[in-house]
Amino acid sequence: MTPLQLFLQQLANGLTLGAIYALIALGYTMVYGVIQLINFAHGEIFVLGAYAALTVVLTLGGTGVSWGVLLAACAVAAMGWCAVIGVAIERVAYRPLRGAPRLNPFITAIGMSFFLQNAIMLVYGATDRQFPNPLPLLRWETGGVTITLMQVLVWVSSAALMVGLQWLVMATRLGKAMRATAQDLTACALLGLPVNRIIAVTFAIGSALAAIGGLLFGLSYGTINFHDGYLIGLKAFTAAVLGGIGNIPGAMIGGLVLGLLEGLGAGYLSAQWKNVFAFVVLVLILLCKPTGLLGERVAERA
């Protein structure tokens, strides 16, 4: 492999990881934008999505349906299940605390994260679960760089979801209501907007995106474990902050940047230290540009 080929290969790998980070980061950033809460349970939603998809793959896998139908079924089941759970979490753990000091919902979020993580462990077991990949093993060689169908699927589906989300937020009535709620919740409530429903929808969309992230992660890496949500959730959150939290394009860029950094860092420097690169870069970027890459608002609260 020439150095250029190696570089391109790492780029492709990093882009795949980055796209998954970005999908999860969107959920963090949307929820943060609307109610200024770091939704710590979001990493668990991601794992929940992966396990829901796994259940569908294992149930339908032997029945001879084509892989396209199977994937669609996985996606629908995972998105629906996670959206329901996301809304339920908001209802139980965050809505009653709206208006309380900001750290309180943060603590219930942590409690929720512990609860979900252990619930997942009790249901699915504590060991790594194999995630069978129904995709045909197609791969293309271009200039010595191997690109798999799986990677293409990750790129295309995450790009489509991001474009769709951007359209939803910028061009629909619902999106306008979400943006208004993010700007001033009280004023929106006074003007008669159903803020509770808007917040619930935000959680549903964010959770559904994380579910797709979970499905793609399971397919790409082949195993899933109940505590994967912790580190990946942390990284995705880092990505959201990197791009400027509360900012949707920022989360996408942050995810991609983080994935690329990890891919390139693991390839060129040391795989052992790859988690450190992510955080070192995060700290450096925040120190130079304290609001993240695309953030404008200065967070004044503690």
Added chain:
Amino acid sequence: MNRRLLRWGVAAAAALLWPLLQPNPYHLDVLTTACLYALLALGLNLIVGLTGLLHLGYAAFFAIGAYTYGLLNLHAGWPFWVGWLPAAAVSGLCGVALGVPALRVRGDYLAIVTLGFGEIVRIAFTNLEQWTGGPNGLLGIAHPRLWLPGHGVLDFGVSSAPYYYLVVLTTLATAGACVRLSYSRVGRAWIAIRDDEIAAACMGVPVLQLKLAAQACGGAIAGLAGAIFAAKQGTITPDSFDFVLSVMVLSMVVLGGLGSIRGAVLSALVLGSLPEFLRGFEQYRMLLFGLSMIIIIRLRPQGLFGRGGRAPMLRDGPTAA
């Protein structure tokens, strides 16, 4: 003031007499762990509760204290009593070293920078195998030895009671220091920064220096706890200092009521021993633990001892009388 002194006095007496009434080593071990949590909660309370800096990497200071004592003991042969305070000092200095760049950002961004710091420290301890033993950690750290009149030299070894007394006395002393500190000029300035940083700066409070001081004090207290932990365990691994620990300590501070010192201690004792009480449920215990965090916050949003006011510390303080 006197009633409060009385309350602390009763609590101290009860804590010190406990082993005489209940010499069960397992219970003492649970209480020792809970007390170490209390020590950590006291330190983090200075940073989060009084100064209002959201810190998500507090376990790193605990780790730095533990590894400092471990390395000083293994390589330089320093006994616990000699290495204890330097371990705290190193942790405190790391607090300042982190603070100098990190305090330029605020709020949630500060939270994430400190989280990054915590992860970096843990991964560094894992990867720097030539010094820290990597994932296996440091082995064979010496237990403390103490000369007692009439007993000769007492080796703490693996018995429970000596560590219990050590931790309880340290916690009481630290709690006392924290109470005094919170009423001092520095403490009041911290609260002023927490409540309104811009107003405090306008009144001439040197904000950056005081934030660094909070980081230093909080870091040093975690260092004290870390060195005790290392001496008690004899073995330390990077896994003991993960993000979950930072989060646990933060929950204790919030559940106790931000800024409340007895709240921090009591909720640390409750949360620190809760997993042991739930041991009967074995595999459900972390699940129930998460559930109880949600329930407590929903029932008492201001924390167990918070009073919902802006500066609860000042209300019954000497200046407000």
